[in-house]
Amino acid sequence: MSRLELISPEGLRIDGRRPNELRKLTAKVNVLSQADGSAYLEQGNTKVLAAVYGPGEPRQRSKVVHDRSFISVEFNIAPFSAGERRKRTKGDKRSLELAYTIKETFEAVVITTQFPRSQINIYLQVLQADGGTLPACINASTLALVNAGIPMLDYVCACSAGSIEKTPILDINYVEESSDSPDVTVAYLPKVGKVALLQMEARLHIDVFEKVVALGTDGCIEMRSKLDTVIRQGMQQLVNQLEQ
Amino acid sequence: MQVSFSAPRAAPPVTVHHGDMDMDTDQTHIVTPGESITSDMQYMRGHGTRLDESSDPPILTSTLAGHVSRVNKLVSVKPLKARYTGDIGDIVVGRIVDVGQKRWKVDIGSKGDAVLQLSSINLPGGVQRRKLESDEKQMRTFFAEGDVLVAEVQSFFADGVCNLHTRSLNFCKLRNGSFVVVPPRLIQRTRSHFHSLPCGVDVILGLNGYVWVSKTVRKGGRHNETKVGLDEDAVDAEMVYSNKNEASAINKDERLAVARVCNCIAALAHEFKYINDTIIVYAYEASLAYPDVQDLLKLNVMEHITREAYEQMKNA
Amino acid sequence: MQVSTNEREFVLEALRSGIRVDGRKPLGLRTVDIDIGADYGHVNVRLGKTQAMVQVMAEIVAPYPDRPTEGQVIIHSELSPMATRNESIKSAETELTINRMLERIIRKSRAIETEGLCIVAGHKVWRIVINIHFLDNDGNLLDAACIGVMAALLHFRRPDVTVIGQEVTVHTIEERNPVALSINHVPICVSFAFLDDGQHPVLDPTLLEEQLCEGDMMIAVNAHREICAIQKAGGLGMETSQLMLCTTVALEKGQEITEMIQKALAEAKTKML
Numbered sequence: 001m002s003r004l005e006l007i008s009p010e011g012l013r014i015d016g017r018r019p020n021e022l023r024k025l026t027a028k029v030n031v032l033s034q035a036d037g038s039a040y041l042e043q044g045n046t047k048v049l050a051a052v053y054g055p056g057e058p059r060q061r062s063k064v065v066h067d068r069s070f071i072s073v074e075f076n077i078a079p080f081s082a083g084e085r086r087k088r089t090k091g092d093k094r095s096l097e098l099a100y101t102i103k104e105t106f107e108a109v110v111i112t113t114q115f116p117r118s119q120i121n122i123y124l125q126v127l128q129a130d131g132g133t134l135p136a137c138i139n140a141s142t143l144a145l146v147n148a149g150i151p152m153l154d155y156v157c158a159c160s161a162g163s164i165e166k167t168p169i170l171d172i173n174y175v176e177e178s179s180d181s182p183d184v185t186v187a188y189l190p191k192v193g194k195v196a197l198l199q200m201e202a203r204l205h206i207d208v209f210e211k212v213v214a215l216g217t218d219g220c221i222e223m224r225s226k227l228d229t230v231i232r233q234g235m236q237q238l239v240n241q242l243e244q
Numbered sequence: 245m246q247v248s249f250s251a252p253r254a255a256p257p258v259t260v261h262h263g264d265m266d267m268d269t270d271q272t273h274i275v276t277p278g279e280s281i282t283s284d285m286q287y288m289r290g291h292g293t294r295l296d297e298s299s300d301p302p303i304l305t306s307t308l309a310g311h312v313s314r315v316n317k318l319v320s321v322k323p324l325k326a327r328y329t330g331d332i333g334d335i336v337v338g339r340i341v342d343v344g345q346k347r348w349k350v351d352i353g354s355k356g357d358a359v360l361q362l363s364s365i366n367l368p369g370g371v372q373r374r375k376l377e378s379d380e381k382q383m384r385t386f387f388a389e390g391d392v393l394v395a396e397v398q399s400f401f402a403d404g405v406c407n408l409h410t411r412s413l414n415f416c417k418l419r420n421g422s423f424v425v426v427p428p429r430l431i432q433r434t435r436s437h438f439h440s441l442p443c444g445v446d447v448i449l450g451l452n453g454y455v456w457v458s459k460t461v462r463k464g465g466r467h468n469e470t471k472v473g474l475d476e477d478a479v480d481a482e483m484v485y486s487n488k489n490e491a492s493a494i495n496k497d498e499r500l501a502v503a504r505v506c507n508c509i510a511a512l513a514h515e516f517k518y519i520n521d522t523i524i525v526y527a528y529e530a531s532l533a534y535p536d537v538q539d540l541l542k543l544n545v546m547e548h549i550t551r552e553a554y555e556q557m558k559n560a
Numbered sequence: 561m562q563v564s565t566n567e568r569e570f571v572l573e574a575l576r577s578g579i580r581v582d583g584r585k586p587l588g589l590r591t592v593d594i595d596i597g598a599d600y601g602h603v604n605v606r607l608g609k610t611q612a613m614v615q616v617m618a619e620i621v622a623p624y625p626d627r628p629t630e631g632q633v634i635i636h637s638e639l640s641p642m643a644t645r646n647e648s649i650k651s652a653e654t655e656l657t658i659n660r661m662l663e664r665i666i667r668k669s670r671a672i673e674t675e676g677l678c679i680v681a682g683h684k685v686w687r688i689v690i691n692i693h694f695l696d697n698d699g700n701l702l703d704a705a706c707i708g709v710m711a712a713l714l715h716f717r718r719p720d721v722t723v724i725g726q727e728v729t730v731h732t733i734e735e736r737n738p739v740a741l742s743i744n745h746v747p748i749c750v751s752f753a754f755l756d757d758g759q760h761p762v763l764d765p766t767l768l769e770e771q772l773c774e775g776d777m778m779i780a781v782n783a784h785r786e787i788c789a790i791q792k793a794g795g796l797g798m799e800t801s802q803l804m805l806c807t808t809v810a811l812e813k814g815q816e817i818t819e820m821i822q823k824a825l826a827e828a829k830t831k832m833l
Contacts (some may be wrong), residue, residue, distance in 0.1 A: 020339050054327075056356070056358045057326070097660045101793045104793040108795050118356055148310075149310070149326030153294075153307065184790075190278070191280075191305075193799060194605070195803060197794060198791075199790060199793065200791075201788075202668055204786060205787075218502075235324055238325075239324070239647045242517065
């Protein structure tokens with residue numbers, strides 16, 4: 001099997017990006033009529049739909065917390081989302097772990113103490129997976145939560161980063177992910193300046209690791225301005241209609 | 245069958261505000277979560293804001309995406325879309341979701357189901373009669389799961405749950421009509437929320453965004469606030485808690501009128517316009533240009549009637 | 561299980577004066593006790609009062625169709641009800657997190673050389689099954705499990721095989737000496753809990769500290785100063801500098817623990833001889 005050249009001699013990656021370039025991001029809010037907040041997000045070829053319901057009456061009595069709201073995340077990956085059709089779409093360990101990770105991330109950022117004894121539901125549907133599923137889901141959830149009018153400390157912006165032959169790269173696509181390149185996912189609160197989530201797989205030397213994490217947080221800061229524009233556009237549209 | 249397509253709308257241009265907000269101008273700024281509003285310490289923080297103490301001086305930061313509103317020294321952020329949070333005295337339309345011990349749980353689209361206690365409703369046989377044990381056991385003869393009712397917010401419990409009451413003749417179980425949901429932001433606070441439109445349709449605009457559209461009830465009915473001197477003791481149990489629509493008495497035209505008004509309200513909500521009785525009437529009149537009521541479901545028709553209604557409102 | 565406000569205050573006050581409730585320094589590790597069993601691949605680990613039992617087995621199976629020359633590594637981890645006082649919904653999520661983290665540490669970082677597990681390409685490969693049973697939960701199950709798994713894998717010997725064409729002969733222990741697994745590197749997991757608004761990270765948290773913590777982080781390192789896996793999911797937001805500090809501490813502790821494992825294995829070897 002010939003080794004795919006992940007970085008060309010000119011320094012371009014297989015999809016033509018430079019190592020520190022994010023993929024094209026397009027997103028829209030208010031896409032679902034029934035949900036309190038909803039967002040559709042495309043990061044490169046990865047496409048995710050997020051819906052938020054809440055805060056509302058808790059449906060799972062056993063999980064009710066007396067002094068704050070609890071967040072429940074359901075993560076679904078469509079069978080047609082990858083190259084090969086998936087047989088098991090729900091309940092597999094990876095999906096459960098992703099849902100749990102996202103829940104933990106947002107429980108620390110959403111100001112849940114304002115809604116005791118209630119439940120916030122986040123539903124995620126991955127329509128196309130081309131690398132960076134977790135960051136895309138986190139970004140989509142952020143948009144949907146802000147769209148639903150749920151108070152948060154800051155935008156949770158997420159980005160994946162890795163390293164190919166000691167060069168840190170930003171926003172990993174599927175091919176780079178499938179190779180043995182390490183995969184670091186960072187979720188950052190850009191205005192607050194704190195890391196909400198840090199996840200890493202495969203081996204990375206400590207010196208390179210620092211650079212990769214720094215690149216990841218830079219990517220997150222850039223992501224925030226893009227997500228912010230999407231929210232403002234959504235709001236401006238409604239405001240224009242209201243006040244014309 | 246005709247299938248129609250409509251192109252997506254272009255996103256409007258956006259201006260992003262940088263730096264500290266000038267609190268003295270009356271311009272409404274849009275802020276997003278994490279954005280700082282002001283570091284001037286003279287302002288108190290209201291809903292949608294938090295104090296970021298990690299910097300010195302502490303900065304008032306937004307937690308929501310919405311407009312900054314300043315009332316004297318209170319700064320708060322009003323979001324465009326949020327779940328209904330009640331106020332005492334609000335008229336709301338709700339749906340019963342649970343029948344419990346001496347109380348019902350009512351879904352009013354807020355962060356928790358509201359509570360309607362047995363002691364807060366009108367019992368048949370007169371307002372003053374005492375509660376009997378048999379009432380508790382027969383709670384479902386008054387309200388059962390799924391019933392739609394209109395009520396007023398009486399108070400709040402300590403954990404923020406609304407306490408409703410229906411202790412007036414206008415409040416009761418709703419019949420002969422349809423239920424429409426609109427964003428709560430679009431319902432403005434007005435003197436009255438019960439409207440009788442000239443087309444023979446009654447509309448109740450709940451402040452929680454739940455709307456009831458029904459055929460106008462004749463005299464002696466429940467929505468008659470203006471009727472003076474009604475004998476309060478003679479609440480007719482049959483009328484108030486009945487589960488029967490006046491099936492035979494509603495003819496096709498009346499049903500179409502109700503459907504037409506529902507579609508008009510849905511169109512106004514879709515175009516994100518404030519909803520009140522005047523604009524509903526204008527929208528209804530504009531919609532008469534489309535004799536087939538189901539045409540009102542088309543996007544371009546919705547746009548058209550909303551625009552016309554809005555124009556009329558402005559000119560009026 | 562909820563912790564009372566008084567207990568919480570006591571723990572935090574103690575931390576602020578630089579000492580933990582069990583007397584340790586904030587970055588101190590509990591006593592590690594590695595008990596190498598008589599059978600190959602059987603290890604009992606104690607980390608303070610936390611106890612885990614690890615068993616490694618090998619069986620011959622057909623390889624995955626898309627990886628015909630690689631062996632398989634399966635990790636089963638079970639949080640037995642005997643380990644905790646009350647079983648709650650949290651334990652299902654804890655079990656999932658531990659399992660996924662171990663998969664990352666052992667499988668994704670390629671601790672075991674899977675190509676070396678191939679017997680007949682496309683037909684027969686070795687499948688290494690790692691079973692972990694948690695017997696006692698006093699916090700930090702993941703670190704205890706990781707120590708146990710690495711010790712067990714280093715201790716384990718699989719039967720020797722002779723391949724002639726397509727015929728495979730598996731030799732018993734009496735016939736031929738069993739063969740060790742080829743281990744690429746030894747990843748060790750070090751967990752931190754963040755308390756008191758992130759100002760006092762503690763290493764190797766006990767069950768009480770885990771329940772009180774506002775956030776946590778698990779770092780897997782190896783002797784080559786490489787980071788093998790990191791999981792900091794949610795919880796209190798931390799600054800990048802603080803996380804880097806924890807990583808540096810993890811590298812040191814990882815080195816210490818690796819030496820402990822080597823020592824325990826050497827002792828077991830001398831005992832056997």
